[in-house]
Amino acid sequence: MAAVEKTTKQPQNKHVSAPWNDPKAEPYIRIENVTKKFGEFVAVNNVSLNIYRGELFSLLGGSGCGKTTLLRMLAGFEVPTAGKIYIDGVDMAGIPPYDRPTNMMFQSYALFPHMTVEQNVSFGLKQDKYPDSEIKQRVAHMLEMVQLMPFAKRKPHQLSGGQRQRVALARSLVKQPKLLLLDEPLGALDKKLREATQFELMNIQDRLGITFIVVTHDQEEAMTLSTRIGVMNEGQIVQTGTPQEIYEYPQSKFVADFIGSVNLFEGQIIEDEQDHVLIRSDEAGGDIYIDHGISSAPGARAWVAIRPEKIRLTKQDLNEPHNCLSGVVKGIAYMGNLSIYLVQLDSGKQIKVTMPNQVRAAEFMIDWDDRVTITWHANSPVALLS
Amino acid sequence: MTNRLSWFIIFWLIAVFAFLYAPIISVVVYSFNASKLVTVWGGWSVKWYGALANDRQIIDAAILSLEIAAISSTLATILGTIAGYVLVRFPKFLGRTAFSGMVSAPLVMPEVITGLSMLLLFISMEQLIGWPQGRGFTTVIIAHVTFTLSYVAVVMRSRFLVLDLSLEEAAQDLGARPLKVFFVITLPIVLPAIISGWLLGFTISLDDLVISSFTNGPGTSTLPMVVFSKVRLGLDPKINALATIIIAIVAIGVIIATVHIRRLERQRQRDEQMAMRAIAAQA
Numbered sequence: 064m065a066a067v068e069k070t071t072k073q074p075q076n077k078h079v080s081a082p083w084n085d086p087k088a089e090p091y092i093r094i095e096n097v098t099k100k101f102g103e104f105v106a107v108n109n110v111s112l113n114i115y116r117g118e119l120f121s122l123l124g125g126s127g128c129g130k131t132t133l134l135r136m137l138a139g140f141e142v143p144t145a146g147k148i149y150i151d152g153v154d155m156a157g158i159p160p161y162d163r164p165t166n167m168m169f170q171s172y173a174l175f176p177h178m179t180v181e182q183n184v185s186f187g188l189k190q191d192k193y194p195d196s197e198i199k200q201r202v203a204h205m206l207e208m209v210q211l212m213p214f215a216k217r218k219p220h221q222l223s224g225g226q227r228q229r230v231a232l233a234r235s236l237v238k239q240p241k242l243l244l245l246d247e248p249l250g251a252l253d254k255k256l257r258e259a260t261q262f263e264l265m266n267i268q269d270r271l272g273i274t275f276i277v278v279t280h281d282q283e284e285a286m287t288l289s290t291r292i293g294v295m296n297e298g299q300i301v302q303t304g305t306p307q308e309i310y311e312y313p314q315s316k317f318v319a320d321f322i323g324s325v326n327l328f329e330g331q332i333i334e335d336e337q338d339h340v341l342i343r344s345d346e347a348g349g350d351i352y353i354d355h356g357i358s359s360a361p362g363a364r365a366w367v368a369i370r371p372e373k374i375r376l377t378k379q380d381l382n383e384p385h386n387c388l389s390g391v392v393k394g395i396a397y398m399g400n401l402s403i404y405l406v407q408l409d410s411g412k413q414i415k416v417t418m419p420n421q422v423r424a425a426e427f428m429i430d431w432d433d434r435v436t437i438t439w440h441a442n443s444p445v446a447l448l449s
Numbered sequence: 450m451t452n453r454l455s456w457f458i459i460f461w462l463i464a465v466f467a468f469l470y471a472p473i474i475s476v477v478v479y480s481f482n483a484s485k486l487v488t489v490w491g492g493w494s495v496k497w498y499g500a501l502a503n504d505r506q507i508i509d510a511a512i513l514s515l516e517i518a519a520i521s522s523t524l525a526t527i528l529g530t531i532a533g534y535v536l537v538r539f540p541k542f543l544g545r546t547a548f549s550g551m552v553s554a555p556l557v558m559p560e561v562i563t564g565l566s567m568l569l570l571f572i573s574m575e576q577l578i579g580w581p582q583g584r585g586f587t588t589v590i591i592a593h594v595t596f597t598l599s600y601v602a603v604v605m606r607s608r609f610l611v612l613d614l615s616l617e618e619a620a621q622d623l624g625a626r627p628l629k630v631f632f633v634i635t636l637p638i639v640l641p642a643i644i645s646g647w648l649l650g651f652t653i654s655l656d657d658l659v660i661s662s663f664t665n666g667p668g669t670s671t672l673p674m675v676v677f678s679k680v681r682l683g684l685d686p687k688i689n690a691l692a693t694i695i696i697a698i699v700a701i702g703v704i705i706a707t708v709h710i711r712r713l714e715r716q717r718q719r720d721e722q723m724a725m726r727a728i729a730a731q732a
């Protein structure tokens with residue numbers, strides 16, 4: 064907790080300052096203690112969330128953790144069992160989907176099978192009785208953006224999976240609503256198109272100030288796109304924060320493990336001061352010194368999380384009192400720009416280390432079965448209490 | 450081995466087709482029989498078709514049957530579609546179980562019982578409220594709607610069951626109100642099922658003998674009733690001619706539908722190729 068408050072972060076999207084750090088800022092979407100039960104099953108469990116105008120908020124979480132259900136409550140297809148949802152200060156209780164200032168892109172796309180691509184995209188604009196010429200022009204622009212112009216006259220069943228996804232995306236974007244809910248918007252696209260569409264999404268958000276809530280399974284996508292990320296687990300939001308906060312300062316083992324790859328050591332706190340904490344870990348086979356306090360009782364159980372890229376690997380024998388362990392290389396995966404090393408520590412625990420391939424092989428080469436020492440900087444790991 | 454097996458299959462194929470179509474073919478062939486005796490071949494002739502065209506009784510009955518079938522299947526399709534929709538999209542309402550059972554009851558009820566109970570209902574209604582007065586066109590229509598409705602409701606219900614709910618949600622999400630969603634999204638998507646429901650109702654109504662016999666009145670003899678009464682007086686070659694005409698109409702309908710579907714398929718392939726070329730040109 065303390066760690067997060069101490070750091071001041073630059074948000075990714077330069078046009079949005081950090082309203083979530085400003086206590087006076089009025090949230091655009093307020094989700095207050097929302098719970099959704101299906102019979103006895105709790106799909107969304109007491110979620111509270113503030114989202115600000117112009118944000119691109121990503122929801123990350125495993126399959127079945129309640130992301131879609133949360134979006135459906137915002138769109139008005141599910142009624143919360145408890146709690147309130149406000150959009151732009153208006154209580155959404157009792158407001159039907161067709162009167163809400165939201166559009167949703169469905170995970171299943173939900174394209175109208177009896178309409179062409181063009182008719183699908185223009186459907187929403189027709190409901191609002193825009194003049195024909197404007198509809199035509201906006202639809203054309205949208206189709207151009209998602210590169211579906213040549214398919215305008217086709218029916219959905221004549222399209223590939225990725226093409227259908229783009230139609231669904233275009234259909235939800237074309238009305239430029241106040242709040243856009245995207246359920247896995249880019250999952251089926253190839254890399255190039257995906258990047259282009261990501262770029263276009265950020266562009267739209269910039270230009271029109273639309274607020275986005277995006278569900279995604281792709282962490283890299285969430286990292287590059289989002290102003291903030293909310294990590295969900297079993298119906299609850301376990302942490303919200305900017306991509307950097309989530310990645311660098313996870314607050315629980317679940318978040319640390321879910322986002323990116325991480326090495327976890329279980330241990331016991333033996334010193335907890337204002338400016339550092341010392342954790343003795345049998346699992347690591349040594350003491351770990353971290354240069355920030357976590358304010359807990361000495362003797363408490365704690366976990367240390369450290370990312371593979373923050374660990375240094377050397378064949379030299381360093382004799383430091385802490386943050387220094389030794390082991391044997393058990394595996395190397397060459398990835399081109401970097402290599403992943405699997406190191407078996409003397410304690411028996413296997414850890415992952417990634418190192419950039421700065422030079423081409425030669426003297427720094429570390430080989431299978433080499434004895435190595437691993438170290439890290441005292442500000443690299445995070446101590447977790449749960 | 451495989452050869453023997455394939456001969457075996459061919460034999461059964463022929464046997465099954467013969468079983469299905471031999472009666473129909475014999476009807477068609479005998480409709481061109483010159484002899485008045487249905488079972489004796491007397492050379493080729495089309496005279497029974499001429500006789501048929503002059504038989505006012507059969508012609509009138511055919512027209513009446515078509516009218517009844519068209520009106521009752523249209524009404525049954527409207528009601529059956531609504532019933533099917535309600536049963537799928539409204540999981541909870543008072544009396545749902547009873548409603549669901551009653552919609553499909555005429556499917557399993559013997560026709561004689563349905564016909565008899567309709568007759569009793571009409572008689573007691575006439576005594577109580579004075580309507581319907583006697584039996585005739587209206588009562589036959591009502592009876593036909595009642596039992597063809599069940600078939601349509603079953604067809605529509607299974608169609609709505611597999612209809613993705615998120616389509617209707619997406620339409621609402623884009624700003625369409627529920628009634629508009631029903632007419633602009635739901636109905637067009639299930640239109641093929643509605644058409645098959647209508648055709649099913651039409652054929653069943655056209656075909657019905659038992660229920661019509663119970664509920665009809667003077668001057669409303671349907672085609673099956675006329676055919677049946679004629680056949681009881683001895684086989685009439687005109688009936689063969691009538692059957693042949695009906696078979697021809699059905700066959701032509703099937704051929705047109707097949708050709709139409711083929712044409713659509715070819716059109717689709719052409720569109721696809723054009724789109725691919727457009728993309729290639731773009732790249």
Ligand SMILES: Nc1ncnc2c1ncn2[C@@H]1O[C@H](COP(=O)(O)OP(=O)(O)OP(=O)(O)O)[C@@H](O)[C@H]1O
Binds near residue numbers: 124126127130131170
């Ligand atoms: N209508 C419903 N009735 C009963 N249970 C439901 C219903 N809708 C969702 N659930 C349950 O609620 C849980 C959350 O579902 P949800 O669709 O929100 O998951 P999700 O996070 O979107 O998963 P995914 O990433 O796989 O799409 C699941 O366990 C699901 O089985």
Ligand SMILES: [Mg+2]
Binds near residue numbers: 130131132246
């Ligand atoms: Mg989902």
